Structures are given as structure tokens and as C-alpha cells.
Amino acid sequence: MTEDQLTRMLRARIQPAGRKGLVLGIGDDCAIFRPRGAGEDLVFTTDLLVEDVHFRAATHRPQAVGWKALARGLSDIAAMGAQPRFCLLSLALPEWAGRKWVSGFYDGFLRLAGRCSVVLAGGDLARAAKVACDIVVCGSLPRGTALLRSGARPGDALYVSGTLGGSALGLATRRGPAWQRHLWPEPRLELGRFLRAKLRATSAMDLSDGISLDLRRLCRESKVSAELNAPLPVFHGAGLEEALDGGEDYELLFTVRPGVRVPERRRGIPLTRIGTMREGRAGRVTLFGSPLAPRGFDHLRA
Amino acid sequence: MTEDQLTRMLRARIQPAGRKGLVLGIGDDCAIFRPRGAGEDLVFTTDLLVEDVHFRAATHRPQAVGWKALARGLSDIAAMGAQPRFCLLSLALPEWAGRKWVSGFYDGFLRLAGRCSVVLAGGDLARAAKVACDIVVCGSLPRGTALLRSGARPGDALYVSGTLGGSALGLATRRGPAWQRHLWPEPRLELGRFLRAKLRATSAMDLSDGISLDLRRLCRESKVSAELNAPLPVFHGAGLEEALDGGEDYELLFTVRPGVRVPERRRGIPLTRIGTMREGRAGRVTLFGSPLAPRGFDHLRA
Numbered sequence: 153m154t155e156d157q158l159t160r161m162l163r164a165r166i167q168p169a170g171r172k173g174l175v176l177g178i179g180d181d182c183a184i185f186r187p188r189g190a191g192e193d194l195v196f197t198t199d200l201l202v203e204d205v206h207f208r209a210a211t212h213r214p215q216a217v218g219w220k221a222l223a224r225g226l227s228d229i230a231a232m233g234a235q236p237r238f239c240l241l242s243l244a245l246p247e248w249a250g251r252k253w254v255s256g257f258y259d260g261f262l263r264l265a266g267r268c269s270v271v272l273a274g275g276d277l278a279r280a281a282k283v284a285c286d287i288v289v290c291g292s293l294p295r296g297t298a299l300l301r302s303g304a305r306p307g308d309a310l311y312v313s314g315t316l317g318g319s320a321l322g323l324a325t326r327r328g329p330a331w332q333r334h335l336w337p338e339p340r341l342e343l344g345r346f347l348r349a350k351l352r353a354t355s356a357m358d359l360s361d362g363i364s365l366d367l368r369r370l371c372r373e374s375k376v377s378a379e380l381n382a383p384l385p386v387f388h389g390a391g392l393e394e395a396l397d398g399g400e401d402y403e404l405l406f407t408v409r410p411g412v413r414v415p416e417r418r419r420g421i422p423l424t425r426i427g428t429m430r431e432g433r434a435g436r437v438t439l440f441g442s443p444l445a446p447r448g449f450d451h452l453r454a
Numbered sequence: 455m456t457e458d459q460l461t462r463m464l465r466a467r468i469q470p471a472g473r474k475g476l477v478l479g480i481g482d483d484c485a486i487f488r489p490r491g492a493g494e495d496l497v498f499t500t501d502l503l504v505e506d507v508h509f510r511a512a513t514h515r516p517q518a519v520g521w522k523a524l525a526r527g528l529s530d531i532a533a534m535g536a537q538p539r540f541c542l543l544s545l546a547l548p549e550w551a552g553r554k555w556v557s558g559f560y561d562g563f564l565r566l567a568g569r570c571s572v573v574l575a576g577g578d579l580a581r582a583a584k585v586a587c588d589i590v591v592c593g594s595l596p597r598g599t600a601l602l603r604s605g606a607r608p609g610d611a612l613y614v615s616g617t618l619g620g621s622a623l624g625l626a627t628r629r630g631p632a633w634q635r636h637l638w639p640e641p642r643l644e645l646g647r648f649l650r651a652k653l654r655a656t657s658a659m660d661l662s663d664g665i666s667l668d669l670r671r672l673c674r675e676s677k678v679s680a681e682l683n684a685p686l687p688v689f690h691g692a693g694l695e696e697a698l699d700g701g702e703d704y705e706l707l708f709t710v711r712p713g714v715r716v717p718e719r720r721r722g723i724p725l726t727r728i729g730t731m732r733e734g735r736a737g738r739v740t741l742f743g744s745p746l747a748p749r750g751f752d753h754l755r756a
Contacts, residue, residue: 155579172539183575190492198544200580242500242588251455273485277457278502278753286544286588451580
């Protein structure tokens with residue numbers, strides 16, 4: 153069973169949206185909740201980070217593990233165009249992770265939390281054979297303005313922020329700027345709010361599992377296909393395969409209405425036009441005319 | 455390092471309450487968030503359930519694992535006197551947990567969710583060597599009315615719901631009503647709201663780690679001591695040690711002002727007076743005059 157199959161099974165069993173203040177349920181970067189009487193919507197995401205799946209204790213310092221545990225959640229908040237408010241952290245710790253490791257973990261975690269003004273409000277602790285962190289982040293935005301995966305329309309221009317493949321290259325080589333990029337991802341929070349408020353992007357999502365898989369997910373939710381018809385912004389030294397299928401770039405993929413002027417950079421981050429949304433089979437992605445296989449990282453595939 | 459030591463270390467590093475809508479941070483059953491303009495407060499809890507720590511695949515059916523994963527979170531919502539609204543579930547799955555196990559897990563999970571009117575709004579999936587579930591539950595209640603651990607005052611009467619030690623007895627014997635009780639805990643949601651709205655309880659918490667440890671936590675937060683000076687309501691067949699130190703009873707411990715009339719039962723659940731709150735060293739607990747050691751379940755103790 154793949155992650156997407158399990159997600160579809162759950163969505164078929166649950167029809168949550170519209171119930172008890174829930175505006176959007178399973179299937180996007182965040183769920184959306186509308187408190188009674190409030191002028192803002194709240195968005196929520198959870199992300200797991202598991203030892204020997206997402207990191208290794210021998211190669212990843214605890215500070216980098218703590219940083220990334222939070223960065224993964226913040227990246228989903230960025231993809232909705234929201235402002236982070238608070239977070240909760242559940243942490244399962246093996247015996248070997250003593251005071252020094254735990255302290256280092258929170259050093260990295262709280263450093264990013266401070267930079268992004270997100271407050272650690274609580275969580276849970278447990279023993280386990282391996283480290284597992286689950287981050288929950290709550291963000292807020294003006295009512296009804298969240299950027300969804302489902303809003304892209306045929307004719308919309310497709311863009312990506314930053315460069316792709318750096319994290320995969322870093323994991324493979326463990327040196328240089330690519331390794332730093334793998335260890336210390338920067339959630340695109342300011343960019344997400346810019347896309348929502350200034351460019352009025354029609355859809356957005358963060359790239360955590362590789363654009364070949366994530367773009368298919370965005371297309372499926374929007375019931376459109378996508379043509380990749382311009383060179384991808386590949387991280388210096390990375391190959392095309394790393395750029396297409398490599399995970400953990402944490403850049404933003406987004407669409408805008410045709411004719412919207414998108415700057416070449418936003419606060420130093422390149423914004424590159426890479427394609428166009430089209431009518432056609434929902435989820436189909438082509439790269440210069442050839443079908444692109446969704447080889448990105450499926451979290452449950454063997 | 456124990457769980458309580460790590461929690462104190464974090465609280466010393468973080469002063470979150472009052473910032474960005476956060477009314478209450480680390481240290482209670484839930485965090486409390488006040489959305490701008492809303493008439494209700496939102497409460498949030500996370501709880502981990504880990505294979506070979508909290509359950510074993512050989513003895514716990516997947517339906518019971520799913521049920522308990524959610525019940526743990528709902529019990530924290532009950533302890534605040536709140537109404538559950540939605541939940542998020544992060545699930546790390548090993549290879550052996552195939553479609554049948556996962557389907558059974560969600561059967562149990564969604565059965566309890568349906569009974570308690572809580573909507574599954576999202577989550578995350580990952581591979582891992584062992585099953586780990588992290589549940590997030592959001593609840594709501596009228597602004598400023600949450601039941602806290604910190605509200606008990608000297609002279610308040612101390613009560614507990616239901617009976618104690620059943621879950622520990624069930625885990626030891628794996629048969630009869632005690633085993634059923636261990637497998638299928640019932641979050642005391644209606645009771646929690648009754649304590650908040652009708653009895654105006656001064657404090658409350660849920661018993662997940664044994665009353666000997668949990669009562670100390672409540673006393674510390676309220677800066678009082680407690681005298682246990684009446685027989686505990688022990689689950690039929692359980693010993694005093696199981697009632698004092700056994701985890702996972704998921705009953706509610708609460709205090710009321712002296713003179714408040716507490717019914718003997720609420721919707722069939724016994725409410726038993728077991729002691730009195732006193733001035734004195736914060737966190738000190740005595741049982742018929744002798745100091746009671748906090749032997750309950752610490753999640754990080756070896």
C-alpha cells in the first residue's frame with residue numbers, strides 16, 4: 153500500500169469538511185479550521201521525523217534534527233500562505249538519547265522557532281527504540297484566503313521557488329553547500345504570504361517528496377494536468393533525477409493566473425516559471441512532451 | 455532524565471503563555487489558544503502510543519490500538535472540560551503492518567471518533583521499525599473556563615471518577631473485565647464538561663500514569679499538598695499498588711470547593727471523595743498520614 157492509496161482510502165471513509173468548523177480536511181498541506189466568531193482561519197499540519205528513515209544519529213547532529221523536525225511543519229504552513237502561531241512536539245526517545253542529545257535537539261528546534269516567532273506550547277514524551285518526532289504547527293490567515301492544492305486552473309502558469317535537488321545531493325555526498333541545505337532547510341514563510349496576499353496565487357504546495365510526485369498530487373487535487381516546458385532550476389551540482397525525484401527541498405510550487413507578473417526573485421529567492429497547467433487527465437505530468445513518472449518519495453513504499 | 459525533569463527544563467527555557475494568543479503552554483493536560491475575536495477557547499493535546507512500550511502487536515488487536523490512540527487524546531480534552539472538535543493522526547508503520555492491520559486500526563479509531571463526534575482532519579504517514587501513533591486533538595469551551603491542574607486550593611475536596619487499577623490488572627492478567635478495560639478505555643468527556651459547567655471544579659486532570667504520580671503533578675501545579683484520607687475506589691480484583699501506581703485508567707481526578715455537593719454517580723460513573731487539599735510543601739501527598747512515593751509511570755524512566 154502506498155501513502156497516496158492509504159490517503160484515498162481514508163478520504164473515502166471520512167467526509168469531514170464543513171463539520172464542526174472544519175473547512176478543509178485530509179489531502180492538502182494543512183487542515184483548515186474556522187473558530188466561531190473569529191476573523192481568522194487556523195491551519196494545522198503534522199509531520200513525522202523518524203530515525204533511520206529521515207535521519208541517522210551517526211550523521212545528523214541533534215541540533216539539525218530538531219531544526220528539521222520544526223522546519224517540516226513550518227514548510228506546510230508556508231504552503232498555505234499562513235503565519236505560524238504555535239507548535240506542539242511529541243518526542244519518542246531511545247535510551248541512548250541522553251540529556252546532551254536532547255538538549256542539542258531543543259537548541260536547534262528553539263533556534264528556528266525563535267526566528268519564525270512560533271511558540272512551543274506543549275507536546276508529549278515517550279520511550280521508543282528509535283527517535284521519532286511528530287511536529288504539529290498551527291498557523292493563521294485571513295478567513296477564506298488559504299492557498300490550496302486544488303485551485304489551479306488550465307492556463308495557469310506554474311512556478312517553483314529556489315532550486316531543486318540540493319537536499320538529495322547533500323544526502324548523497326554529505327559535504328558542501330548541498331549538505332548544509334539538506335541539514336538546515338529554510339521554510340518559505342514570507343514567500344508563502346507574498347504568494348497569497350500579493351500574487352493571489354491560485355494554488356500552492358511545498359515540495360517535500362520530489363516535484364515528480366508532488367506536482368502530480370497538486371494536479372490531481374486541481375483536476376488538471378501539467379506541462380513542464382522550461383528548464384528546472386537545478387541546485388548547483390545536482391542531476392536532473394535529484395531535482396525531479398529528490399525529497400526534502402522544501403521549496404514552494406505554485407500557480408498564478410495567466411498574465412500575473414511574478415518577480416524573478418522575492419527577498420533573494422529565485423522564482424522560476426517551469427510550466428503551464430492544462431486540461432486533460434487529472435494528475436498527468438509531462439516533461440518537454442514526455443510523460444513524467446512519479447518517482448518521488450512515497451512514505452510507505454517498500 | 456525523567457519526563458518531569460525534561461518538562462521542567464523546557465518550561466525554564468520557554469515562557470510562552472500570553473504570546474500570540476497562547477493562554478496556557480507546557481505543563482497541563484492541554485495547551486490553550488484564544489483565536490482573535492472568538493468567543494471560545496481552543497485546547498490542544500498530543501499523545502504518543504508506541505509499539506512495545508504502550509502495546510504489543512501479539513496481544514493487542516489493531517482495532518484496540520486505534521481506539522486507544524484516540525482515547526488518550528480525548529481523555530486530556532475531558533480533563534479540561536472541553537468538547538472535542540477535530541483530530542490529526544500521525545502514523546509510523548513497519549513493513550509488517552499491511553492493509554489488513556491498518557484497516558483494523560482505523561476501524562477502532564473511527565468507531566471512537568464517531569461516538570465522540572470528533573472529525574479526523576488530517577495527519578502524516580511514515581515508515582518506521584515499529585508502530586508509533588501520535589494523536590492531536592483540538593477541543594473547545596467557553597472562553598476562560600478550562601479546568602486546569604493549577605486551580606486547587608487548601609481545603610478543597612479531592613475526588614476521583616470510576617475505579618482505579620483496572621488497566622494495570624488487565625495488562626497483568628489479560629483476561630476478564632480488567633483486560634477489556636485496559637483495551638477499550640472510555641474518555642470521560644461528558645463528566646469533564648459536568649465538572650466544569652455544573653460543579654465548577656477548581657482543578658482537574660486525567661489519570662494516565664497512576665494517581666501516586668499524577669496527584670503529585672496536580673499538587674505541584676496548584677502549589678498545595680494532598681491528604682488521601684478515605685478508601686480508594688479500587689477496580690474489582692486489583693491490588694492497592696495497581697490502584698496507586700498503575701497507568702492508563704483514564705479516570706478524572708478533580709477538586710471542588712468545600713461544601714460543593716458532588717453526586718455519588720454521574721451517568722453511572724461513581725464519583726468518590728478520596729481526600730483533601732492542604733497547605734504545605736507543593737506536591738507532597740500522604741496516604742492515611744504516611745508520605746506516598748510517586749511510583750507511577752514516568753515515560754522516560756529506564
